[in-house]
Amino acid sequence: MDKPAGPTSHDVVDAVRRALGMRRVGHAGTLDPPATGLLVVLTGRATRLTRFVAMLPKRYAGTVQFGWETSTDDAAGTPTSPPDASWRDADPARLRAALEEIAAQAVQVPPAVSAKQQDGERAYRKARRGETVSLAAVPVRIDRIDMGAWDAEAGALDIEVTCGAGTYIRAIARDLGRAVGSRAHLSRLRRVAIGEWTVAAALPLDRVAPAEVGVALRPLAEAVAHLPRLALTPEDARRFRFGQKLSAPPAPLVAVFEGDALLGVGEDRDGALCAAVGLAS
Numbered sequence: 001m002d003k004p005a006g007p008t009s010h011d012v013v014d015a016v017r018r019a020l021g022m023r024r025v026g027h028a029g030t031l032d033p034p035a036t037g038l039l040v041v042l043t044g045r046a047t048r049l050t051r052f053v054a055m056l057p058k059r060y061a062g063t064v065q066f067g068w069e070t071s072t073d074d075a076a077g078t079p080t081s082p083p084d085a086s087w088r089d090a091d092p093a094r095l096r097a098a099l100e101e102i103a104a105q106a107v108q109v110p111p112a113v114s115a116k117q118q119d120g121e122r123a124y125r126k127a128r129r130g131e132t133v134s135l136a137a138v139p140v141r142i143d144r145i146d147m148g149a150w151d152a153e154a155g156a157l158d159i160e161v162t163c164g165a166g167t168y169i170r171a172i173a174r175d176l177g178r179a180v181g182s183r184a185h186l187s188r189l190r191r192v193a194i195g196e197w198t199v200a201a202a203l204p205l206d207r208v209a210p211a212e213v214g215v216a217l218r219p220l221a222e223a224v225a226h227l228p229r230l231a232l233t234p235e236d237a238r239r240f241r242f243g244q245k246l247s248a249p250p251a252p253l254v255a256v257f258e259g260d261a262l263l264g265v266g267e268d269r270d271g272a273l274c275a276a277v278g279l280a281s
Contacts, residue, residue: 003037032189103144249267
């Protein structure tokens, strides 16, 4: 799905659920309401494969606005710093160097308004009550950050980020502002790809209807196409369905098939193939 600005990711799931008349519908990776772009929606048995889709790298296009920080680290929040023009001293070389330094870091402090837990409660709930939120840095994977157009008059920088699950692009914007001695927030965000899926092939929300969604549904096996494929004999397939151990797989995670039928995902447990997820029913 191509999510527009405004609706939540759950709103998109609800629209697909109504169009298909199905209860088992979910998504693999939340987009905040102001963000747009690719949302992979899974239906029926495919919902069991959500975590394997979520592990795929994600690519985002966004704009960093320099001059002030906000309560959410994006344009949806209220300003939390006075206007700052220090960014005018930052030339493209300095911006590029700061982005490279951020990309090389293995940890990130999440935004205060986020789904991270603090004292057993979602951070965004505490922040919206006006309570102080202080989150610890968490491990993240940033594969690369590419610098795009730099508007030196407006203090706006386009970036493209390829990263793993759990990485906040708005935190990258906040950290970039600080890295060049100024303040910044994310003014625009669009997810353009998840693994091999691109937003160019996605269905817009305003076209959600039974016929349109039915055509947009992809084969179940595409959800695990990034995993090594393991073909089983009919006897081993029967054992896999019944949860019995088989000989060690060729990789920690494998997509298990009998012929063209996807049986599930297998994992290596102490040198034996075991079912991580079964799709027999």
